[in-house]
Amino acid sequence: CSACSRVYVQKNIANQFMEKLVSKVKSLKIGHPWEKDIFLGPVINDDAVKKFQKASDVAKKDGKVVFGGSVLKESDYQHGYFVEPTIVADLPQEHELVREELFLPFVCVIQFDSFDEAIKMANKTNYGLTAGIFSKDQKEIEAFFEKIEAGVTYANRDASATTGAMVGAQPFVGWKESGISGKGAGGAYYLLQFMREQTQTRCE
Template identity: 60%
Template structure:
């Protein structure tokens, strides 16, 4: 029912997103569509698993045994600004549909979206007290939830440092489930056997969609030396045609970054990139508009251990790395603490197979023009982080996600 209500309000919610977090029209509608998909898919998974009650093997003729997955109790849901409808809906639905109650703490940048989501749940018939909203800063409200003895589990999407801090603090009093998605430093490998036309579109969309403010954004381009010059010329020409401007306008591709803190970080990063590498494109802000508008930026010639090649920036900054042997490309892609998404463009089957076998990341794409590293679809591409990109090893929008909100109970009945 909530999915149907949200579908009817899709354009209203998408417009709100554009105003609240600066997504362009396409990205805002996709955000709401993903939320609808979460609602429907998790309902389907719950029904398919018959409420997670399974009859087990029979040990004795006079006994029957069952495995039952039961809710933990109260989940704190700490949601991000970049997908304030989709990710928030997914996390809340995961907890609610499995029988838990929720205390939702949305990003302080996007509280209105969370309020609208609660109104939809209320209209759909979610009982009073099953989902509760509290707004405020993460350092105050979030910390209080994480350390509360009354919270039985936590689900969080955000930065690595915050996620690890939550995990450590939450388990100081007693063991409890902590489900996290903690960002990425995602690479796309472009082989000399790639379809360059596809790769240009896929890389640009992945790197600069929503101003790079996605945990799945492509922030490292690993490109073969033989095609680098041609590819970069054509990529820059393509990116130059992407409009930076007011996201309300239908032809805008890149809107503002989320707040002044992100804007100032972009400017600091540009200063560093100018000194330590070579800016091939961008590196400037749009000062004629009122807001935090920055241009997509492409940086080359950074030292191999530079922080921009290792740490998540959450900005529209793409670092370029040249390679010679394909083994080097794989090693470069894996040489980070993160393991969320990765992409490859190659028409060489052996390279694609090696990529799938050896890349240390949870979500992989090959030759995907839609986007090299972003755009996972609910029910098709489980969104799961390896290494410092996640803790649970199970992905949102996948078949095993709901089980993270449940604990097993063995029941045996003597007939």
């Protein structure tokens, strides 16, 4: 649920970033999750495969599939719901694939000119579970934490840049349609929402 589905990258490094991203994704091993060297297992069911295929077809029509976009059916993949990890570019910010959560190995890469533009685009969604930033500018990092509309946020986290929370160390909470109460599981305020207050007045 918190896997990265959108990447906003500054235009002047976009080509370099895309080359590295594609190279990394090409190296990922797909297969049965009980095998130690597998990075990506199957999606959950046939409906997810159909959703993936539809999203890939739409991406090819409205944008550009830079890598992936296919359902895997050959050899070891014929007994399972396997799909290629997919990278998409050149979709407009308002596109449904950019704004909706697919729960699939599917990432949209969007370019931006300025930091403020990136924050505005990142917030233009109904969801707000996790978000991350990579920057050497401390002022940008502080502005990101202040302005981003997400419950679990990171700066310059190498591993799983936007994914999940550190269990036992951080509350896990979503904003907007990614949550209901605004209280994070594992946080100091989470248990209180399952309790009721009672005022007792005793007169003698």
